[in-house]
Amino acid sequence: MSSYSKIDLHTHSNKSDGELSPYDLVAKASNNGIQMLALTDHDTVAGLSEAKRAAVKKNITLINGVELSTQWDNKTIHIVGLNIAAENILIINTCKKLKALRKERAKKISQKLSKVGIEGAYEYTKKIAVNGNITRFHFAQFLINQNHAKNQSDVFKKYLVKNKPGYTSANWPNLSETINLINTIGGVAVIAHPLRYKITATKLRKLIDEFKQCGGKAIEVITSHNISKEITTASNYAKKYNLAASIGSDFHNESVSWNKLGELPLLPEGLIPVWKLWDKE
Ligand code: AMP
Ligand code: MN
Ligand code: MN
Ligand code: MN
DSSP states (O other): OTTBOSEEOOBOOTTTTOSSOHHHHHHHHHHTTOSEEEEOOBTOOTTHHHHHHHHHHHTOEEEEEEEEEEEETTEEEEEEEESOOTTOHHHHHHHHHHHHHHHHHHHHHHHHHHHTTOOOHHHHHHHHOTTSOOOHHHHHHHHHHTTSOSSHHHHIIIIISTTSTTOOOOOOOBHHHHHHHHHHTTOEEEEOSTTOSOOOHHHHHHHHHHHHHTTOOEEEEEOTTOOHHHHHHHHHHHHHTTOEEEEOOOBOOTTOTTOOTTOOBOOOTTSOBGGGGTOOO
16 A cells, blocks of 8 residues: 555545545545545535544545536636635535536436437436536436446447537636636645546647636646556646646546545656645644
8 A cells, every 4th residue: 555645635425426425435535545635526515524524533634625617718627626715605605606507507418318318317317416416427327227328438428428419518617717716715726637638738738828827726647547648748747837736536436447545656756746735834
């Protein structure tokens, strides 16, 4: 275990599309050797108080986090906010708005699926999204459960991405608004999984440039898949743009093989670890 990172700053609970309750997630992280954990549910901070209780009990450091959906250049980009003031009314209100947006989008996705003969998606996803934050992950579970696809990657390819029957765009807040919010509530804005956006390298550089200009401070260097070429690429972006480096599994559940909890490699040398931005002592 010693060559694994004891820090994981990107995880999901069942308050968004993870499997475990915030309490169980923290307990599992602790059992797997994690010492500093951020809970970063999609567009909600609802799990943080329960996670905090577990962290106190399990003696691990909990960082308040959130993964915010944003719109940039017609693309959805995920921005992780770390070390945020989760009780701030600005984030509470934004999450409320995002939950409503997700509900509307879920209804639209469901209508689209019924056009290809697949009924009942909204009712099903509403039931399994226990906090009401319905994501495409829940639709994936529905479609697999109804035998429309074999597995997670299959279901996304066939139904849940652009130009497929169960896709609809969402009007997420824009990038600068999101970064401003995170900065205002004392957090650090981090570009999540920078190499997962299916955009060209030129576009990605443009994204990072704008992210910096808007006040973004960090980028994920170690992220879910741990492909060494990607770690090198992301490290180079961190250095080139003078961004701090973050590390997070994007853990959702045990059956997704690419993101086990507690098995992340260490950050490469020569980068500024993101936690140095708040850990001043
Ligand atoms: P949403 O924020 O509702 O658009 O849903 C995004 C979530 O769906 C991600 O956080 C993942 O949990 C999941 N997801 C997106 N794309 C894929 C994919 N290609 N394979 C597996 N899961 C995916
Ligand atoms: Mn997810
Ligand atoms: Mn994400
Ligand atoms: Mn995530």
